[in-house]
Amino acid sequence: MTDNPNRASGTVGAGGIGAADDVPRDGVPWDGAAGGLVGRGAGGVGDAVAAEWWKVRSVRSTAAVLGTVGAFLLLCVLWSWYVARYWDGLPAARRGTAQAAPAEQPLAVSLPVCAVVLGALTLTSEYSSGMIRASLAAMPRRGVLFMAKGGVAAALMGAVALVATAAGSLAGAAIIGDRPVPTFHGAAADVAVHLLWLGLTTAAITLIAFGLGAVLRSTAATITSGMAVLFVLPALARLLPSPWDERIWSALPGSLANQIAGPPGSSGDHGALSPPVAVTLLVACTAVALGAGAYAFARRDA
Amino acid sequence: MGGALAAEWWKLRSVRSTYAVLAVTAAFTGFVVLLAFQMAHVWDGLAAERRDDLLLRPLQELGGWAASLCLAVLGVVSVTSEYRTGMIRTSLVAVPGRRRLLLAKAAVVGAVALAAGEAVTVGSFLGTRLVVGGRPFPDQQAPIAHDLPGFVLAGTVVPVFALLGLSLGVLLRSAAGAIVSVVFVWHVLPLLVHHLPEPWSERAGSVLPGGLPTQMAGLSAENSVYGDLLSPGAAAAVLAAYALIPLGFAAFVLTRRDA
Amino acid sequence: MIEVRELTKRYGGTTAVDRLSFAVRPGTVTGFLGPNGAGKTTTMRVLLGLDHATSGEALVNGTRYGSLRRPMREVGALLDAGAVHGGRRAFDHLGWLARSNGIGTRRVAEVLERVGLAGAARRRVGGFSLGMRQRLGIAAALLGDPGVLMFDEPVNGLDPDGVRWIRELMRSLAAEGRTVLISSHLMSEMELTADRLVVIGRGRLIADTSVRELADRFRRGVLVRSPRAADLTAVLAAAGAGVDTMPGGALTVTGLDVAAIGDAAAAHGIPLHEVTPHSASLEEAYMELTAGSAEFGAVTR
Numbered sequence: 001m002t003d004n005p006n007r008a009s010g011t012v013g014a015g016g017i018g019a020a021d022d023v024p025r026d027g028v029p030w031d032g033a034a035g036g037l038v039g040r041g042a043g044g045v046g047d048a049v050a051a052e053w054w055k056v057r058s059v060r061s062t063a064a065v066l067g068t069v070g071a072f073l074l075l076c077v078l079w080s081w082y083v084a085r086y087w088d089g090l091p092a093a094r095r096g097t098a099q100a101a102p103a104e105q106p107l108a109v110s111l112p113v114c115a116v117v118l119g120a121l122t123l124t125s126e127y128s129s130g131m132i133r134a135s136l137a138a139m140p141r142r143g144v145l146f147m148a149k150g151g152v153a154a155a156l157m158g159a160v161a162l163v164a165t166a167a168g169s170l171a172g173a174a175i176i177g178d179r180p181v182p183t184f185h186g187a188a189a190d191v192a193v194h195l196l197w198l199g200l201t202t203a204a205i206t207l208i209a210f211g212l213g214a215v216l217r218s219t220a221a222t223i224t225s226g227m228a229v230l231f232v233l234p235a236l237a238r239l240l241p242s243p244w245d246e247r248i249w250s251a252l253p254g255s256l257a258n259q260i261a262g263p264p265g266s267s268g269d270h271g272a273l274s275p276p277v278a279v280t281l282l283v284a285c286t287a288v289a290l291g292a293g294a295y296a297f298a299r300r301d302a
Numbered sequence: 303m304g305g306a307l308a309a310e311w312w313k314l315r316s317v318r319s320t321y322a323v324l325a326v327t328a329a330f331t332g333f334v335v336l337l338a339f340q341m342a343h344v345w346d347g348l349a350a351e352r353r354d355d356l357l358l359r360p361l362q363e364l365g366g367w368a369a370s371l372c373l374a375v376l377g378v379v380s381v382t383s384e385y386r387t388g389m390i391r392t393s394l395v396a397v398p399g400r401r402r403l404l405l406a407k408a409a410v411v412g413a414v415a416l417a418a419g420e421a422v423t424v425g426s427f428l429g430t431r432l433v434v435g436g437r438p439f440p441d442q443q444a445p446i447a448h449d450l451p452g453f454v455l456a457g458t459v460v461p462v463f464a465l466l467g468l469s470l471g472v473l474l475r476s477a478a479g480a481i482v483s484v485v486f487v488w489h490v491l492p493l494l495v496h497h498l499p500e501p502w503s504e505r506a507g508s509v510l511p512g513g514l515p516t517q518m519a520g521l522s523a524e525n526s527v528y529g530d531l532l533s534p535g536a537a538a539a540v541l542a543a544y545a546l547i548p549l550g551f552a553a554f555v556l557t558r559r560d561a
Numbered sequence: 562m563i564e565v566r567e568l569t570k571r572y573g574g575t576t577a578v579d580r581l582s583f584a585v586r587p588g589t590v591t592g593f594l595g596p597n598g599a600g601k602t603t604t605m606r607v608l609l610g611l612d613h614a615t616s617g618e619a620l621v622n623g624t625r626y627g628s629l630r631r632p633m634r635e636v637g638a639l640l641d642a643g644a645v646h647g648g649r650r651a652f653d654h655l656g657w658l659a660r661s662n663g664i665g666t667r668r669v670a671e672v673l674e675r676v677g678l679a680g681a682a683r684r685r686v687g688g689f690s691l692g693m694r695q696r697l698g699i700a701a702a703l704l705g706d707p708g709v710l711m712f713d714e715p716v717n718g719l720d721p722d723g724v725r726w727i728r729e730l731m732r733s734l735a736a737e738g739r740t741v742l743i744s745s746h747l748m749s750e751m752e753l754t755a756d757r758l759v760v761i762g763r764g765r766l767i768a769d770t771s772v773r774e775l776a777d778r779f780r781r782g783v784l785v786r787s788p789r790a791a792d793l794t795a796v797l798a799a800a801g802a803g804v805d806t807m808p809g810g811a812l813t814v815t816g817l818d819v820a821a822i823g824d825a826a827a828a829h830g831i832p833l834h835e836v837t838p839h840s841a842s843l844e845e846a847y848m849e850l851t852a853g854s855a856e857f858g859a860v861t862r
Contacts, residue, residue, distance in 0.1 A: 309661030388644030
């Protein structure tokens with residue numbers, strides 16, 4: 001059983017970086033009968049995910065995105081430190097009304113941007129280099145490849161968002177100490193829920209950008225469109241006559257996280273939607289973008 | 303230099319992405335004018351005392367803001383598409399003077415961006431004015447000739463963003479990296495600066511590129527994330543620096559790096 | 562005229578070109594040979610001012626490429642035919658190149674005609690086949706009617722018709738008195754195209770020679786058959802030749818050429834049935850020259 005047919009498909013794309021050939025996994029023998037990871041037909045889902053994971057961690061753009069997140073994490077620390085000093089300098093009378101954005105604010109602003117970039121590049125970089133052909137030769141089941149790519153990118157970005165915001169928030173709490181700044185002193189459970197949803201929306205935005213990338217197939221166009229959705233549309237929506245300004249602004253992907261679970265202690269206006277509606281909308285947006293992307297990816301010539 | 307300019311101009315007008323960017327920019331301006339119809343409609347339905355809160359200016363300024371992003375993307379892809387395809391080597395073989403090549407590219411992209419920027423800002427202003435007609439919006443009382451120079455100045459930020467995009471494209475050689483960096487300066491940085499406590503938010507907001515045209519026109523930065531601490535001359539100098547300093551870095555790197 | 566003098570190019574810790582010197586003269590096709598990774602493309606990139614030399618110099622027509630005012634009128638180059646913007650039409654691609662060097666756009670139509678792409682001038686390059694892209698790249702090189710031409714692996718991926726077309730084009734360009742440098746890793750191709758050869762391995766010069774000289778250098782003696790082999794062996798040995806007896810009775814003679822062997826045999830009345838000068842094929846000569854200098858060789862077991 002050394003000439004496993006599953007392997008034959010895996011070696012076609014030799015040459016492309018990590019083009020799915022023989023991803024070694026400790027403890028999983030190559031014998032097709034032994035592991036549930038080796039699926040039926042040409043390339044199982046497990047193989048595709050392993051290959052995509054290899055791809056994503058072997059390119060510099062991933063490191064650049066993670067580096068950016070790290071830089072903004074540093075900014076969170078700086079911000080907290082600044083708020084602490086600012087608070088100490090405030091006269092006691094003004095402390096009651098003073099407002100300061102929570103520690104993770106720099107990350108909350110930049111994570112969607114990073115998510116758009118990572119989600120877009122996952123597919124568009126392969127189109128621009130032509131490596132998509134090697135990938136498809138190695139993993140001809142397009143649905144599986146598409147899911148593996150999107151899944152890996154979203155999982156990575158969601159996990160990074162969770163870890164970074166948690167670290168930023170903890171650092172912020174440590175730096176502020178016992179100063180009663182409201183946005184830095186939410187209940188642990190509330191903060192956890194807020195950060196969890198921040199991570200999940202980051203993953204969702206990654207998937208939306210990924211789907212968009214499958215439709216547009218151009219890095220520049222996808223990232224620009226993503227930025228338009230994140231930044232230009234909200235500004236446009238604000239100009240619409242009431243009540244449509246609020247309604248449309250609330251429904252945009254970038255505004256959903258805070259409506260599902262806003263930062264505790266913050267009194268800002270987060271939008272008009274109730275948490276369940278916002279969650280539904282987030283899922284719907286993601287599904288539509290992924291569906292359109294999957295349709296384009298499956299139907300078009302590579 | 304004439305040959306290099308003509309070649310860059312030919313390059314720019316023979317790819318579809320240029321037309322895509324200009325089409326999106328034009329469509330956005332059209333959309334702004336359409337929104338003005340809606341504003342006029344709202345105005346007509348509003349009670350007199352609530353009309354004082356209805357401002358047209360944010361809508362008018364939106365065109366130039368969005369055009370900045372679009373033309374910055376044009377600046378980025380004018381360079382990164384050459385790096386992506388390897389055509390940069392063909393370009394450097396044809397025009398081995400690297401400073402000359404960069405200058406020609408910057409001149410062509412800058413000129414196109416300036417034309418587009420002026421068309422968008424002046425077009426948004428005149429178009430929205432035309433649409434609302436005689437309705438006395440509180441911020442549209444001045445005659446057109448009085449407000450027009452402000453919008454002409456607002457158009458100058460568009461080529462600055464385009465050149466910033468071009469320089470970042472040369473420095474990073476990646477469309478994704480350069481576009482994200484431009485977006486950072488264009489929107490993320492203003493958002494972050496806006497969150498700074500006073501007086502720092504105003505100080506930092508005064509030197510962001512998006513806020514410089516208002517200061518060049520000597521207007522106040524009310525209702526915006528930007529500040530207004532600079533004199534018109536200083537604002538113009540800072541705006542020019544946003545275009546020229548990155549371009550200088552790009553020239554430095556381009557002449558020293560292997561293609 | 563192309564001159565490379567003591568050229569060294571390092572990328573970080575790896576030395577791609579190591580004190581390389583050679584010259585390419587007009588009127589000939591010079592093959593620039595070496596295994597993959599030998600430094601051929603790097604040398605060409607330095608010659609074209611794309612990469613900066615770590616030390617030494619690479620000159621075309623006596624000057625650095627970067628100091629030429631209108632370089633395409635003096636040097637035409639094809640580096641990577643795939644390096645074109647796919648969204649641009651063939652005419653536009655050559656058009657901007659022509660304008661950058663003050664070449665009239667009428668010339669664009671001429672070169673498109675010469676490379677056989679006149680019918681595809683209005684098509685987007687993205688839809689071109691490899692052969693068509695190669696022709697487009699050659700059209701770009703010919704645009705300025707330059708006296709010096711450099712082609713990096715021009716026959717890569719071409720069909721036999723395309724290979725022959727390029728071969729004839731190169732020869733006719735050299736016959737017009739131009740300097741033509743073609744890099745290749747295939748000796749068999751250069752054997753048919755080139756007059757002179759510059760062979761490099763691991764960035765160093767291995768041979769700078771003509772095709773004929775290289776063939777002579779790898780002469781492997783003369784094969785001789787005679788019914789009186791033993792007598793002939795004694796006669797030739799006395800004349801100072803080395804003689805080996807092959808299985809089947811044939812002799813391999815070294816140290817004497819065909820004429821000297823014939824004269825010696827005739828002087829002693831020994832009949833000869835066959836006298837054949839034996840030389841290694843150029844392919845073998847090349848393999849021998851570059852043995853050990855391939856960057857990534859296969860391990861033979």
